[in-house]
Amino acid sequence: MSAAPPPRAAGWRAWLASDTPASRHQAALGRAYRRWRRFAGNPLSLFGLAILLLLVVFAAFGPLVAPHDPLQQVLSDRLLPPGSASHWLGTDQLGRDILSRLIYGARITLSIAILVVVVVVPIGLLIGTVAGFFGGWIDTLLMRVTDIALAFPKIVLALAFAAAVGPGVINAVIAISITAWPAYARLARAETLRLVDADFIHVARLQGASRTRLLLRYIVPLCSSSVIVRATLDMAGIILTVAGLGFLGLGAQPPSPEWGYMVASGRNVLLNAWWVATLPGCAILAVSLAFNLLGDGLRDVFDPRHGD
Known part of the structure; x- marks a missing residue:
């Protein structure tokens, strides 16, 4: 039996960084520790992670954090500029608090992005791995379907589908998912072709493992690791697509505080009340940038050229 790790912090770090782990549990924890250190060595990735954690907090505790009801209209407070005591980020044309609407809008944006990833990643991973593993006519059929899906411009296909079935959050998720899965299928197939002839696969096959x-x-x-990194990097594009659908009226419907719709509703008063459209646009920019920074960090962590 291996001795318990020392309770001191330095002892814990030495135990986690050991090159000769005494158990599978220690090896798994050590690999996670080394990956975290590699990720934490990139300040920009930590900055992106901090922004996304703040977004998650807003989405989870919106009713407790928001200073006002995001749907409450106070016409006497119309188009108040940022900086007032009761409305830190100002109000819109109907006197609704912009900060509260941004906080509640984080829940909508994050929910749609997560739903798209939950739908797209398993589909793309399944199609890509099956095509690469079995090959032959299965690979040809699945990849030709993927090529057909890739031939259509993403935003055009998403707009066409959303316009055909009608606006709404669920329809927006479906519209974006239809256009997003082929890239994951291609990536999973390439990874599978690299792995299918590896020695450990041949050993497992000789030991009687089924297909x-x-x-x-x-x-x-x-x-999965490569696909997850790709999904993290694609989250920025998904959020921009969600905002685009909302801007055109094909996403979440008013009076829902969706960021794209908030930008659209503020464009008519852009010259007189710049904050109505600019602040939601800054929120979209910040979250998209955060996902890109996080994705870059995860790509460095899971890069096979780096040892664990």
Whole structure:
């Protein structure tokens, strides 16, 4: 039996960074520790993570954090500039508090982005790994379907679908998902082709592992890290697409405080009340930038050229 790790912080770090782990549990914790240190060594990635954690807090505790009801209209407070005691970021044309609407809008934006990833990543991962693992006519059929989906411009196809089925959050999720899965399928297929001829796959096959076990036990988990990094980097594009649909009236519907719709509603008073449209636009920019920074950090962490 291995001795328990020392309680001191230095002892914990030495135990986690050990090159000769005494158990599988220590090896797993050590790998996670080394990955975190590599991620924390990039200040920009930490900055992106901090912004996203703040977004999650706003989305989870919006009713407790928001100073006002985001739907409450006070016409006597119309178009108040930022800096007032009761409305820190000002108000819009109907006297609604912009800060409260931004906080509640974070919940809508994050929910749509997460729903898209939850739908798209499993579909793309399944299609790509099956095509790369089995090859032959299965690979040809699945990749030709993927090529057809890639041939359509993403934003045009999303707009066409959303316009055809009608506006709404669920329809926006479906519209974006239809256009987003082919890139993950291509990536998963490329990773699978790299792994399918690896020595450990041949060893597992000689030991009697079935095709299903090889695919689900070895191929899919090893492809997941690359797909997750790609999903993190794509979150910025997804958020911009969500905002674009909201701006055109095809996403979340008024009076919902969706950021894209807030930008659209403020464009008519842009010269007289710049904050109505500019502040939601800054929120979209900040969150998109945060996801890009986080994705860059995760890509460095999961880069196979770096040892664990």
